[in-house]
Amino acid sequence: MTGTTIAERIEIQAMASELAHRELAPRAAALDAGGQDVLTECWRLLAELGLDRVLLDERQGGAGLGVADLLATIEELAVGDGGIAMCVLLCNAALATLADEHLADVPAGARWALVPAASGTEVTLSNGQLDGGVACALGAYGADGLVILLDGPEPAAWAVGAGAAGLTLERDRPQMGLRAAPAASVELAGVSCAPARDGSGGSATAVNVASAPALLRAGTAAIARGISRRAYETALEYAHARKQGGVTIIEHDAVSDMLSAMAVRLALRPEIASDPAGLAIDEVQALAAKIATTDAAVASTTDAVQVFGGTGYMVETGIEKLMRDAKYCQLFPEPNWVAHDELMRPERTSRVAPLTRTIAGNGEVRAPRGRVL
Amino acid sequence: MTSITPERSLRERFPRLLPHGERLDVGELERLRSRTRCFAEDHVRPRALEIDRRTGEDPSWFDWDLVRAGGEQGMLGLLIPEPAGGAGGLATQAAIVMEELCAACPGIALIFGAHALGVAPLLLGGPSQWDGVLAELVQSERTAKPLLMACAITEPEAGTDVEDPDLLRRARITSHARRVPGGFRLSGTKRFISNGSVARWITLLMPTDPRHPAETWTCFLLDTRSEGFAVARVEHKMGQRACPAAELTFDEVFVPDERVVSREGDGAAATTIVLACSRPPVGAIATGVARGAYERVLGWLEEDRAAKGLLERQHVQLALASMEEEIHLARQLYMDAATELDHTALGGVTSNPAVRAIAHVPAGVRRRAPMHGWLASDRARDATIALLHRTTSERAVTRSLALSSMAKAHGGDVAMLVTGAALELVGLRAGPVRAELEKLWRDAKLTQIYEGTNQLNRLEVYRGLCRSETISCLPPLHPIRRKTEGGRS
Structure with missing residues (x-):
């Protein structure tokens, strides 16, 4: 299924939202502390609902939904915990790029991760073997398998099982944000790999490898938005409860101004157009959304900590965690200044003007004209 | 690590504010800065990440060895008056030390900063406080069994x-x-x-x-x-x-x-004066955090293979220039606030002839009756307050507080701006420097919160500078003897 109705979309969002509030948010601190058991437990819950393979069709054990549905789901999950939402994004992106014959070998509930890497400088491919290393690969530690996504004019993806000879995964200890998607330093020494989908065939919901970066960016934007919502809701509630100078702090302009700015950032939702079949998103819009939304998330979460004052700086309140998670969204899959570079690539600049009109103009949602998922 | 500063000396940076030969001797300040920088590079920075990791696992873990090492450098007696055995520093000295320490590790710097904050109210007690706890603190520093406040x-x-x-x-x-x-x-x-x-x-x-x-x-x-x-x-x-x-x-x-x-x-009143004293050093803390991030990212860009070619990008050059610009402005603000406080607002207290006369009395004599009895008396406390009123004014302290608040608030924003930009420049793939920058970014946020949130501080700027208001910030000459619960009035 790719043509999800509005009612169906709302139902999916409601399910994800309930899961986020009931199961993920209460476990967010434990996930942030790096507990593998709690991650396994959460992943089991997510897999039971089919959220590990949203984009795959039903014969592949998937939900058969479109990218927009996945993004809506991820945003809701991120309200509960940004790291778990990142796991869902990376797993869906990885499995959706796997060729059918490899996908058949992936057991239900397995957690895979898509690892973007710079071709040549980080990872090289020679004679079907991968060499090199990727630092701070989100979600890679403890994953059942990786799809190494090499950039370049013609991106390519290569599947590697977690137990592959020559593959070393070392936990990235300093990882500051999105800690429920445990990062690893990935070392590849002559690792045999299988090519992932080339985009020429397969199921109707197949993700073209060339489109995977757009999916990562749009998904990261969705996560950042979920984090921003959490920050705003929590700070607003606190501002109504906490008193300073004899009145609730929301009555102080200094606080209400920050909350207003957070609300404005949430109201300005960047558009990411999808094609009529619901399978494609615009890569230029995905880039723009990633930049705008993650910058907004950093600003809003920083303000949220400020609204809480000293209390917000303490780990137990869970507010400072939102700030750390948001910062990592700003840095993944690439830092935003690099994303700006991507946006200004010659093949994309001609499409930025129509994009601007779409966002600022009459609200028309344009069909994407670039590569599609 | 690439060392960026000092490319100009304090004398060159602040020629009017720190004339040679006066109480804030620029030569002494240079030596203090140089000594602190060596301590920070040798003792503080090498331990910063490890201490952050350990205290992340167990917040009650504490590195007393580092405090002892700091004590040997006189970090604990920096603000303690010379008659009590300390260095007799004021806000300027504290600020210079804080920037240097924070460029290495703000958390470790805060140990010494919080200690100074504990000491500060005692300074307002005047000579009556010199021979008690202040002298004990100096003594503990000398015997390598440091006591903290x-x-x-x-x-x-x-x-x-x-x-x-x-x-x-x-x-x-x-x-x-x-x-x-x-x-x-x-x-x-x-x-x-x-x-x-x-x-x-x-x-x-x-x-x-x-x-x-x-x-x-x-x-x-x-x-x-x-x-x-x-x-x-x-x-x-x-x-x-x-x-x-x-x-x-x-x-x-x-x-x-x-x-x-x-x-x-x-x-x-004591709180207001203490905050006027402590906010320039907090501005310096924030400046040091920003400088630490700037130095690390520049070092990475110059030396790390993964960053090859990035320095040739205009985006990177502009980002670095903005960082340098913001750090420079933040430093000017905190130095302006600190020297205003030391010279104008409170400078007259320590240079007052009566205070200097008491300072010349040997400590052994001061500690014996009848002098000790007089120094601890209500009359002596009232005399200290009277001296404060003679040597400064509520307007001078209000203005000083506003400048201090400006330095603090601006510095805190600069710390967040620069650490965030540095982290974005290196990204997630940068290796060891990423861990240092992530730590500095986490550290930076507190500078927008403690010593009053930046919002509160900006309201102080409004009152003290935009509106030229004068707040009641000196203890009254004749205190109101309020009858308190428990009986005695």
């Missing part, structure tokens, strides 16, 4: 409130110092107290009448070995973890009359 103001229901005299009137203060024969019984809870779990002595503020907190806000010197005092918990913080933030509980803790710092009811 802390300052306890914040309460669970009152954070920003307790740092502003107007807000304090309506604050939800739950602590109470109850008058009893011979002293006071302290009850309540203080929260987020830096060094609170490791301090030997704490200066703390409580009202003697909770119905009138602003009028009865009083500063006490507390021995942490007192019965009824407890460390309830040590907080797990986002950053600046090397310095523990503790929740302290007081269950009818007895404090004798002689440990009331200055006079009963002078606490609000």
Whole structure:
């Protein structure tokens, strides 16, 4: 299924939202502390609902939904915990790029991760073997398998099982944000790999490898938005409860101004157009959304900590965690200044003007004209 | 690591503010900065990440070896007056030390900064305080068994409130110092107290009448070995973890009359003056955090293979130039605020002939009756207040507080801006420098919060500079003797 109705979309969002509030948010601190058991437990819950393979069709054990549905789901999950939402994004992106014959070998509930890497400088491919290393690969530690996504004019993806000879995964200890998607330093020494989908065939919901970066960016934007919502809701509630100078702090302009700015950032939702079949998103819009939304998330979460004052700086309140998670969204899959570079690539600049009109103009949602998922 | 500063000396940077030969001798300041920078590079930076990791796992873990090493450099006696054996530094010295330490590790710097904050209220007590705890602190530093101080103001229901005299009137203060024969019984809870779990002595503020907190806000010197005092918990913080933030509980803790710092009811004024003194160093802390991030990212760009070619990108060049610009402005602001305070607002107190005369009296004589008795008397305390009124004015202190607040608020924003930009430049793939930058980014956020939120500080700027208001910030010459609960008036 790719043509999800509005009612169906709302139902999916409601399910994800309930899961986020009931199961993920209460476990967010434990996930942030790096507990593998709690991650396994959460992943089991997510897999039971089919959220590990949203984009795959039903014969592949998937939900058969479109990218927009996945993004809506991820945003809701991120309200509960940004790291778990990142796991869902990376797993869906990885499995959706796997060729059918490899996908058949992936057991239900397995957690895979898509690892973007710079071709040549980080990872090289020679004679079907991968060499090199990727630092701070989100979600890679403890994953059942990786799809190494090499950039370049013609991106390519290569599947590697977690137990592959020559593959070393070392936990990235300093990882500051999105800690429920445990990062690893990935070392590849002559690792045999299988090519992932080339985009020429397969199921109707197949993700073209060339489109995977757009999916990562749009998904990261969705996560950042979920984090921003959490920050705003929590700070607003606190501002109504906490008193300073004899009145609730929301009555102080200094606080209400920050909350207003957070609300404005949430109201300005960047558009990411999808094609009529619901399978494609615009890569230029995905880039723009990633930049705008993650910058907004950093600003809003920083303000949220400020609204809480000293209390917000303490780990137990869970507010400072939102700030750390948001910062990592700003840095993944690439830092935003690099994303700006991507946006200004010659093949994309001609499409930025129509994009601007779409966002600022009459609200028309344009069909994407670039590569599609 | 690439060393960026000093490319210009303090003398070159601040030629008018620090003329050679005056009390703030620029040569001494240069030596202080150089000495602190060496200490920071040799002792602080190499331990920063490891201490951050350990305290992340166990917030109560504390590195006493580092405090001892700092003590050997005179870090603990920096603000203590020379007659008590200290270096006699003021805000300028404290600020210079803080920038240097924070460029290496803000958390470790905060240990010394919080200690100085604990010392500061005692300085307002004048010569009566020289031969007590202050001398003990200096002695402990010399014997390599350092004692730390802390300052306890914040309460669970009152954070920003307790740092502003107007807000304090309506604050939800739950602590109470109850008058009893011979002293006071302290009850309540203080929260987020830096060094609170490791301090030997704490200066703390409580009202003697909770119905009138602003009028009865009083500063006490507390021995942490007192019965009824407890460390309830040590907080797990986002950053600046090397310095523990503790929740302290007081269950009818007895404090004798002689440990009331200055006079009963002078606490609000003391808080204002202490904040005017402490905010320039906080601006310096923030500047140091930003500088540390800037130096690290520049070092990475120059030396790391992964960053090859990036320095040729205009985006990177512009980002670095903006960082340098912001750091420069932040430093100018905190130096301006610190020297204003030291020269103009409070400078006259320490250079007063009467104070200098007492300073020339040998400590052994000062400690014996009758001089000790006189120095500890109400008359001596009143004389100290009178001296404050003669040598400065509420307008001068208000203006100084506003400049200090400006330095603090701007510095905090610069720290966040620069650490965030540095982290974005290196990204997630940068290796070891990423961990350092992530730590500095976490550390930076606190500079927008402590010593009053940036919002509160900007309101101080509005009052003190935009409106040229004068706030009541000196203890009254003739204190109102309020009848407090417990009887004695």
